[in-house]
Amino acid sequence: MARATKTRSSKRGPMKGEGRAAPRNGSPAWAIRRARGVQVAESRALGKLGWLVHGFSTRPGGASVLDGKPALNLGFTDWDERERVAANREKFAAALDAREMPLVTLRQFHSDVIHVAAAPCTEAPKADALITGTRGLLLGVQTADCVPILLADTRRRVVAAVHAGWRGTLARIVVKTLGRMTMEFGTRARDVVAALGPAIGRCYEVGPEVAQAFAAQFPSAADWFDGPFEQLAHGEEPLWLPWLTMMPPGHVLPPPRVQLDLRASNRWQLTDAGVPEKQIAVSELCTACRTDLLFSYRREGAKTGRLMAVIGIK
Ligand SMILES: [Zn+2]
Numbered sequence: 001m002a003r004a005t006k007t008r009s010s011k012r013g014p015m016k017g018e019g020r021a022a023p024r025n026g027s028p029a030w031a032i033r034r035a036r037g038v039q040v041a042e043s044r045a046l047g048k049l050g051w052l053v054h055g056f057s058t059r060p061g062g063a064s065v066l067d068g069k070p071a072l073n074l075g076f077t078d079w080d081e082r083e084r085v086a087a088n089r090e091k092f093a094a095a096l097d098a099r100e101m102p103l104v105t106l107r108q109f110h111s112d113v114i115h116v117a118a119a120p121c122t123e124a125p126k127a128d129a130l131i132t133g134t135r136g137l138l139l140g141v142q143t144a145d146c147v148p149i150l151l152a153d154t155r156r157r158v159v160a161a162v163h164a165g166w167r168g169t170l171a172r173i174v175v176k177t178l179g180r181m182t183m184e185f186g187t188r189a190r191d192v193v194a195a196l197g198p199a200i201g202r203c204y205e206v207g208p209e210v211a212q213a214f215a216a217q218f219p220s221a222a223d224w225f226d227g228p229f230e231q232l233a234h235g236e237e238p239l240w241l242p243w244l245t246m247m248p249p250g251h252v253l254p255p256p257r258v259q260l261d262l263r264a265s266n267r268w269q270l271t272d273a274g275v276p277e278k279q280i281a282v283s284e285l286c287t288a289c290r291t292d293l294l295f296s297y298r299r300e301g302a303k304t305g306r307l308m309a310v311i312g313i314k
Pocket of ligand 1: 289
């Protein structure tokens with residue numbers, strides 16, 4: 001994915017390359033708001049809903065230090081101190097003007113388990129999606145390449161935060177979250193506004209097992225992959241086999257790779273479930289291409305931070 005230009009220094013500057021799903025009046029679907037020394041990415045569509053608070057955190061600022069720079073690490077990682085992460089979470093909440101809202105986070109494990117929160121949790125539940133219809137709770141999911149998805153039912157005033165890596169995407173966690181909202185709160189897909197935040201883009205390399213799993217689950221899977229998807233997914237004569245015979249003895253070519261656009265799959269799943277396309281905002285910011293602004297596990301390894309996407313009812 002092309003490296004986007006740096007965000008402007010204005011207080012609420014539009015992000016270059018963030019024009020997809022732009023509203024009719026032409027203003028950008030995404031913006032970065034600067035507050036308390038940090039930058040918060042916001043979906044314009046969710047921002048217009050005065051009854052909720054939301055935001056996608058970014059890297060700069062904060063009490064943690066990565067590569068000699070202050071970083072807003074919001075996850076309790078091995079390399080960072082708990083106190084710094086707690087201070088960062090405070091700062092992020094303050095930037096959202098949501099310091100009084102108890103934060104509910106998860107012990108995420110790439111599942112399709114959904115937790116419905118009605119009160120603050122003393123211990124983080126083991127799940128990968130959170131739903132609430134209760135006022136005053138801030139729901140948060142943590143990512144460093146995976147797709148953070150925020151949902152808001154504008155009619156029933158119910159919100160959700162979803163963590164979707166390739167396993168969660170394959171398991172249709174976003175659709176299951178919508179289904180659970182319908183079951184518990186009577187949500188209709190057509191009333192839902194969705195924002196798919198910063199995540200690894202079309203540079204996300206995956207192997208044949210992922211291509212095969214997606215091909216077996218989704219008829220339109222090919223649309224979300226770059227590279228020799230058909231060969232990998234359907235076990236056709238691999239294109240790379242002739243090259244193998246040309247290799248000197250002892251040298252083995254790595255298996256071919258394809259690139260998977262996780263956000264494209266989740267976007268398709270939402271529209272397939274009945275959420276109108278114009279109500280889905282998809283960030284184009286790539287975590288792996290923009291480590292100046294975001295965190296990427298794939299690009300940086302274990303010693304990187306965690307971004308957080310939060311949503312709550314005021
Ligand atoms: Zn990228």
